[in-house]
Amino acid sequence: MVGKFVDMLxxxxxxxxxxxxxxxxxxxxxxxxxxxxxxxYYFCGRGCYLEFTEDPEGYLSGKKKMEM
Ligand SMILES: [Zn+2]
Known part of the structure; x- marks a missing residue:
């Protein structure tokens, strides 16, 4: 219930x-x-999109993380 309400908001x-x-x-x-x-998958910005498309498995397996 709460989740649905939040979705509406x-x-x-x-x-x-x-x-x-x-x-x-x-x-x-x-x-x-x-x-x-x-x-x-959806991305906040082009940089994340490019990172992911270069190595989707790396991100989905959790092996790879964005380095800040
Ligand atoms: Zn992002």
Whole structure:
């Protein structure tokens, strides 16, 4: 119930950027989206998008983390 209520307030679906962990609006992802293995991933910015498309397995397995 609480989750649904929050979704209504924020205006819809959000996804987690697999590179930096930020919450991204799936309707307006700043870095676009990328489909991999049947799952669509969303990115906060172009940098994260490029990082992920270079090595999706690295990020999905948790081996790779963005270095700040
Ligand atoms: Zn990001």
């Amino acid at each position: 924020t205006g819809g679906a959000r996804a987690t950027d697999p590179v930096c962990g930020m919450s991204v609006d799936t309707k307006h992802p700043g870095g676009g989206s990328y489909e991999y293995n049947g799952t669509t």
